[in-house]
Amino acid sequence: MDPGKPIEDQFLKLHPCLPLNTRIGIVGAGPGGLSAAYALAKLGYNNVTVLEKYHTVGGMCESVEIEGKIYDLGGQVLAANSAPVIFHLAKETGSEFEEMDSHKLALINSSTGKYQDIKVADDYVSVISLTLELQDRAKVSGRFGIHAVSEFASDLTPSYLEAHGFKCVPQSVAYGYTASGYGFVQDMPYAFVHEFTRTSMAGKIRRLKGGYTSLWQKIRESLPVEILCNTEVLAVRRNSVNVTVNAKDINGETKIFYFDKIIFTGAFPFNNRKTYLAAPSNSTDHCETGVMDIDQLEKEMFSKVETIDYYTTVLKIKGLEDIPMGFYYFGEYMNDPTTVGHPVAMQKFFSETDIFLFWSYGNSVDVKRAYCH
Ligand SMILES: Cc1cc2nc3c(=O)[nH]c(=O)nc-3n(C[C@H](O)[C@H](O)[C@H](O)COP(=O)(O)OP(=O)(O)OC[C@H]3O[C@@H](n4cnc5c(N)ncnc54)[C@H](O)[C@@H]3O)c2cc1C
Incomplete structure (x- = not known):
């Protein structure tokens, strides 16, 4: 799709290339899976099923409520140029944004807690x-x-x-x-x-008012697509005719699905992928016997994919209530990839709270693996 043109106009020019009742399975109800389901529904496909292992949709764009306020743990910040599709989906679902211009951008010293604004x-x-x-x-x-x-x-x-x-x-x-x-x-x-x-x-x-998850929930409700949460895909087998998916539900019971086509989203666990700043894994490649049967070309293609291990830690800290709302960067860890495992940034999401979000790459195990050799 051409990101320079309105999405509505682009959909008008697209036509389905498979019969509309083609059974299509989508693994994952994060932004990727739900956007794929949305696009397929727009094109008129009427037999689409999304399988999601967690109880809710949204994937890494997850929001949680802490002490009556909504925090985004993963995806949060949006710029119109970087996410035209999200802005389109927000318009379609009547979701509102709030501007983050009152949020400070500063450099903080992790030992003294002193900060200075970034220009x-x-x-x-x-x-x-x-x-x-x-x-x-x-x-x-x-x-x-x-x-x-x-x-x-x-x-x-x-x-x-x-x-x-x-x-x-x-x-x-x-x-x-x-x-x-x-x-x-x-x-x-x-x-x-x-x-x-x-x-x-x-x-x-x-950021989205009410948190990122609220957008994905609205999309879920508006889509004429079956979305099965609490359904973890365990194995996918393909042949020239169809796709068989083995999954388990929340009670551990096995479920089998048959599709004509399958779409994978998110960081599906192919064993031969690489992780950024982690030492290459010595484990042998079990792709063929793992979650999915994978051919040589796919193996080669997926071996080029590098996953970044980036995560959020939420802490309640007494004594920092006066710090203004904003993003604080830890320069000593930002500038030096060998410090991976330490937080690179911290966010105070709301004023008058003692809840802080910290973002880090990898973990201490990765640090040892990557740099102690
Ligand atoms: C800490 C952090 C901060 C971020 N900040 C931003 C930001 O500010 N702005 C921004 O735009 N983006 C941000 N991102 C990135 C954004 O969250 C991702 O780009 C986006 O979530 C990717 O969507 P996805 O659908 O590809 O994958 P995911 O969000 O990972 O969704 C994949 C889904 O598949 C499901 N799944 C996995 N395995 C199975 C299985 N076996 N069976 C069934 N379901 C399965 C998962 O439960 C998940 O729901 C951030 C990410 C992180 C981690």
Whole structure:
């Protein structure tokens, strides 16, 4: 799909290429699974089933209620350029956004608790001309997203920027990128950082009123699609005619589903995937006998996928009630990928609370594996 054109117009031009009663199974009711179900329903498919292992939909865009307030634990921040589909879905379901411009962006010292604001605007201005130059080159490539600049911005970010006259990576770009869960800029080809800068740094940032999960729940209710929660897919077997899915429900009872087509979403556990900043696993590859039968081409393709282990910890901390609402970056851990396991950022979501969210990559086991050899 062309992200530059309204989604409504694009759907009008699409037509189903399979019979409308094709039995389609979707594994996972996170953003990927529900968006796929939404698109299939729009195209007129009438035999779609979504299988979700948890009791609720939304996947990693999960919101929880703590002491009467809704917190987003995963997906939270949205910029119009980075998530046109989410903005479209929000419009269709009547979901509202709130702006996060009252949220401070600051650098905090983990030992003293002292913080200083980050001058995001100044930092961003310094990369605007490079961003525009790359955007022009992307336009003529005829491709979208990272793919459009991958051929000429594939060098690692520090060396790419140095070659373009920068002394270092602008701080707010580096911190924004890392705190969004995309990894450390030192490890990333500039194409990725460019895509982040282009889509996320310009314009207002917003969050969904009532939390991200509320959007996915509304979509669930509006879709003419069967969505089975508490249904964990255990094994998928395909042959030239159909797909057999073995699952278990919340009581541990086995359920068997038959589909003509299957769509996987989320980080499905293929054994040969890699995890960012973790040592390569020595375990032998059990894909063929694992959750899914996988052919050689798929094996090769999925072995290129790198999963980022990024997670949120919620803490109730006494004595920091006066800290303003906002995002606080831990510079000492942000700048150094070898400190993986420590939190890179902290958020105070609401004023007058003592609830803080901390974001970290990997865990201490990964640190030892990756760096103690
Ligand atoms: C800490 C953190 C912060 C983030 N911040 C942002 C942000 O600010 N803005 C933003 O846009 N994005 C953010 N993201 C990313 C966003 O959450 C993901 O991009 C998005 O959730 C991916 O959607 P998905 O459907 O591909 O996968 P998931 O959200 O992982 O959904 C996959 C679903 O599949 C289900 N599933 C897995 N295995 C099985 C099985 N065997 N059987 C049945 N169901 C199964 C899972 O339970 C899950 O519901 C953040 C992510 C994290 C972790």
